[in-house]
Amino acid sequence: MQFRLEKVLRIMREFMTHSNQATSSLADREYLSAQAQHPDSLPFDYSVTRAKRKTMVIHVRHASVEVRAPLFVSVREIREFVTRHRAWVEKKLSEKAGQDAQRLMLTDGGTIFYKARSLTVRYISDTREAIVITEREFCIHGPRLNDEVAARILQRWLLLQARTVLPARAKALAGYLQAGGRLKEVVFRKTKTKWGHCTSSGRIQFNWLIMLAPDAIIDYMICHEVSHLLHMNHSRRFWAVVESVCPDYRIYVKWLKKHEHRLWL
Ligand SMILES: [Zn+2]
Incomplete structure (x- = not known):
């Protein structure tokens, strides 16, 4: 009643x-x-x-x-x-x-939002796989290119960058925050809704598509997930830890809210 x-x-x-x-x-x-x-x-x-x-x-x-x-x-x-x-x-x-109209369209002549720049996707037939970025274009080189093959090449390229950058940075930051012992592993997964995730067992998961974002956003994401090693919630104390490492975090949260739909593949 x-x-x-x-x-x-x-x-x-x-x-x-x-x-x-x-x-x-x-x-x-x-x-x-x-x-x-x-x-x-x-x-x-x-x-x-x-x-x-x-x-x-x-x-x-x-x-x-x-x-x-x-x-x-x-x-x-x-x-x-x-x-x-x-x-x-x-x-x-x-x-x-x-x-939806702004979403990443991985197709020859489509648009990709890379490091906050709108670039035209170009497929370039080549014997080797590579990605070359020019002022206006995001060129995917490879043999027998179609949208599926191009997506695989892009995935390998982003995953390689994610593996090179994210675990080392996450470990270093966890050490700085005296939470090094809590970080058990860093894994990569493309999910539909999340950029990162941290479990209570100390496993941090990153969506490798984050490597399309500007470096400051990547730094913020590392900071966000590593701070969860100290606080498994979004409490004031959690955000205080984030702010101690990343004072401009509010700008990055806003940027992601505004632009993240352009990074999903
Ligand atoms: Zn969180």
Whole structure:
């Protein structure tokens, strides 16, 4: 019962911010039910996932919209909720569409965002495998090139750099932070959602795609994961350790938020 009351109060607050009028709870509810009888058709589809939760929330991922809703709310209430947040969902969908257009397209003539520069991908038929970067172009050399072969060459190239740079730097930083004994191993994996990960057993995992990012971002990622050897959370104490090594970390966090979608392959 309490959840319901909270929900109604929340709806009221939301409603009143739009209407800018102090209306009674009853009037709000009547308004909402009247609106539900003439629901606007929405320009997007959405899926509903029921969960043991108290409130509704909308997630927009690429082109899909998902509503997570408590077990007790009706389909009509969910529709009202989505309709009320229609403008926000549409804005998110167009943002995601823009991001998708900026994604790394590994194909001849595509675009790659390397060290914060947009470069044109070029395939150059060659007997040896190599990557050569010029002012405007990111040239992938190799025999019998197609998108798949080029992706493998790029992966080998980035992985080699990751192996050369990341474990040594992570070890050195762990030593500096007097956490050297806690670092057991550094491994590499391409995941869809994470740049790095640190387990309580002292295993740090890096996504080798981070090597496409500017060096300062790579340094920040090393600092972030190594700091987890001291604090396995994102508490204030954790960020204090990060800041002690990387005082400008906020700039890098922001940069990643803004640009990371351009680095995923
Ligand atoms: Zn973290």
